[in-house]
Amino acid sequence: MKPLGRIYLVAILIFLYTPILVMMAMGFNASPLYELPFSFSLQWYEALWSNTVLLTAGLNSIVIAAITAVLATALGTMASVALSRRTFRGRSFLQLMLLPPIAIPWLITGTAMLIFFYWSGIGRGMHALLIGHVALAIPYVVLVVGTGFRTIRADLEEAAMSLGSTPVHAFFSVTLPLLYPSILGAALFAFAVSLDQFVISYFLATPGYTTLPVQIYSSIRKGFTPEINAISTVLLLGSMTVILIFARFAKPGDTRDKR
Amino acid sequence: MTNVKVHSVAKTYGTTPVLSDITTEFPEGSFTSLLGPSGSGKTTLLRIIAGFIKPDQGVVTIGNNDVTDIPVWGRNIGMMFQSYALFPHMTIAQNVAFGLERRGIKGAAARKEVDRALEMVRLPGFGSRTPKQLSGGQQQRVALARAIVIKPSVLLLDEPLSALDRRLRQEMQVELLRIQRESGLTTIFVTHDQEEALTLSDKVAILDKGRIVQIGEPEDVYERPLTRFAAEFLGDSNFLTGTVDNGAVRLADGTVVRTTSTLPTSGSKVTLAVRPEKMSIVSGPTDDNSLTARITTVIYAGPVLSYMLETADGLPLKLFAQNRDGKVLSDGDTITLSWAPEHTVPVGD
Ligand SMILES: Nc1ncnc2c1ncn2[C@@H]1O[C@H](COP(=O)(O)OP(=O)(O)OP(=O)(O)O)[C@@H](O)[C@H]1O
Ligand SMILES: [Mg+2]
Numbered sequence: 001m002k003p004l005g006r007i008y009l010v011a012i013l014i015f016l017y018t019p020i021l022v023m024m025a026m027g028f029n030a031s032p033l034y035e036l037p038f039s040f041s042l043q044w045y046e047a048l049w050s051n052t053v054l055l056t057a058g059l060n061s062i063v064i065a066a067i068t069a070v071l072a073t074a075l076g077t078m079a080s081v082a083l084s085r086r087t088f089r090g091r092s093f094l095q096l097m098l099l100p101p102i103a104i105p106w107l108i109t110g111t112a113m114l115i116f117f118y119w120s121g122i123g124r125g126m127h128a129l130l131i132g133h134v135a136l137a138i139p140y141v142v143l144v145v146g147t148g149f150r151t152i153r154a155d156l157e158e159a160a161m162s163l164g165s166t167p168v169h170a171f172f173s174v175t176l177p178l179l180y181p182s183i184l185g186a187a188l189f190a191f192a193v194s195l196d197q198f199v200i201s202y203f204l205a206t207p208g209y210t211t212l213p214v215q216i217y218s219s220i221r222k223g224f225t226p227e228i229n230a231i232s233t234v235l236l237l238g239s240m241t242v243i244l245i246f247a248r249f250a251k252p253g254d255t256r257d258k259r
Numbered sequence: 260m261t262n263v264k265v266h267s268v269a270k271t272y273g274t275t276p277v278l279s280d281i282t283t284e285f286p287e288g289s290f291t292s293l294l295g296p297s298g299s300g301k302t303t304l305l306r307i308i309a310g311f312i313k314p315d316q317g318v319v320t321i322g323n324n325d326v327t328d329i330p331v332w333g334r335n336i337g338m339m340f341q342s343y344a345l346f347p348h349m350t351i352a353q354n355v356a357f358g359l360e361r362r363g364i365k366g367a368a369a370r371k372e373v374d375r376a377l378e379m380v381r382l383p384g385f386g387s388r389t390p391k392q393l394s395g396g397q398q399q400r401v402a403l404a405r406a407i408v409i410k411p412s413v414l415l416l417d418e419p420l421s422a423l424d425r426r427l428r429q430e431m432q433v434e435l436l437r438i439q440r441e442s443g444l445t446t447i448f449v450t451h452d453q454e455e456a457l458t459l460s461d462k463v464a465i466l467d468k469g470r471i472v473q474i475g476e477p478e479d480v481y482e483r484p485l486t487r488f489a490a491e492f493l494g495d496s497n498f499l500t501g502t503v504d505n506g507a508v509r510l511a512d513g514t515v516v517r518t519t520s521t522l523p524t525s526g527s528k529v530t531l532a533v534r535p536e537k538m539s540i541v542s543g544p545t546d547d548n549s550l551t552a553r554i555t556t557v558i559y560a561g562p563v564l565s566y567m568l569e570t571a572d573g574l575p576l577k578l579f580a581q582n583r584d585g586k587v588l589s590d591g592d593t594i595t596l597s598w599a600p601e602h603t604v605p606v607g608d
Binding site for chain 2: 173236
């Protein structure tokens, strides 16, 4: 069974990574038409360096994703605290209503946002993108942090209070340190949701302010150039580094009992 | 060392009363067990004393202070939880020092206190470990050290031993009692286990449906239960019902049963409780109370024999006999059993 399992796993990884590796390799190929034989060249990276449109869009994407991660994580964690530790009227309803947005197709959410933002005067642009991305990311944060909460027993905070902690001190000295990996994971999730986002960004971006996925899409319509491979490679390596650092420190999938 | 009082405490969730008008006192330095069936309100009472739950009415005092409106973090209590509730991200020493730090005790002074507490629970030198590296019993001891190191006014324990296996549990009972005696802490201990309650406590309080039906020394409560419920919940009991007649009780079949306890007025109905081990099988006539019954089942348990009996009226009885001569009676035998009037206790319903 064991070798079979290993072969299966390797097959999955090959399946997942081959297109990405090909995409990365082509960024280093001299041919603009992705022709073989392969001849190594950095010309597309040089071209990217002077392609301010793509670079600006890439930077915008990262800025939006970072702000979204911070805001969505803060708001979502607070919501999660309330949902997990407090009892109030309508709690289960609220908890339930957080899930459908994850399942609603982004095309529909995006259309709805565009109509609503237009109607309410919010309009389009960076602020609209931010609002949209944060709203989109919050349910994921609540879900991830909420799962983290369930692994932390409520009697830990009670123990802290019995020893003299106020509820606030108990939260910061006991719950938060234990919740930290979940919060970090949620932030990463929010960052990824935002960075990945195309449909909603496409609706809410303006010609003057756009994100990388939207910019790549419009570039592709004009014709492929390996510069796109180059910027995709940069972005990919960047986010993979973040994820690996996270995995190293937060040990997701760590099943240790957090009593 | 402080005494704890609750006065007229009541708590209702929705429309179901969980505690009704509880008034009782836990004397300074005493060990009191709260015993009762599931849902009788033991945890609720303990958590009201701790300050986790606010009673709908009534007053809680610790020492001479009315703490009813003081939240748990201002009450200086030591609490032990069923699941130990050790902080997993802290070392044992940090766990024990948590309450000290909250009281402004830090550095060398705190270390000294922590070491002393760990010594008291027989875990010296465990300070640098993490909770995960300890066994269940050891974690339990750390939880106890953490609770007593702050010199609480009262030590509250909610079934702290129920997660341990039998042997470890008995070991911890001895340990708990030793530490309670050494520290002189007023202790309130919630348990399901009647034997645990009897062996550990200075006082046992029996709860039923949100009321304390009886509180007293273990011997008192066991020998002189006030109600049928108390007699049944703490130990085993036989119940005989009859009518008071001329200072004695006449059962339905005409048998007259005497008791040394005071009876209600002649003509009233009364229930008498008799512990199964207080009854014995006799061969000749006796001055004590006696009945004839047929053996329906014999349970041989080595040192003790349990006889399930039935009188001619169909009243079921239980009798525990010491296995003194190795002679076991068999099913179907008819015997005469007797018991002393002082072991005949009239109980309320
Ligand atoms: N927060 C709550 N909301 C509603 N009902 C509650 C709440 N807490 C307790 N109860 C009810 O109050 C009653 C007493 O509960 P409590 O936990 O005090 O019982 P207990 O004697 O400790 O039982 P056990 O031996 O099972 O621990 C139970 O019927 C329980 O369902
Ligand atoms: Mg309970």
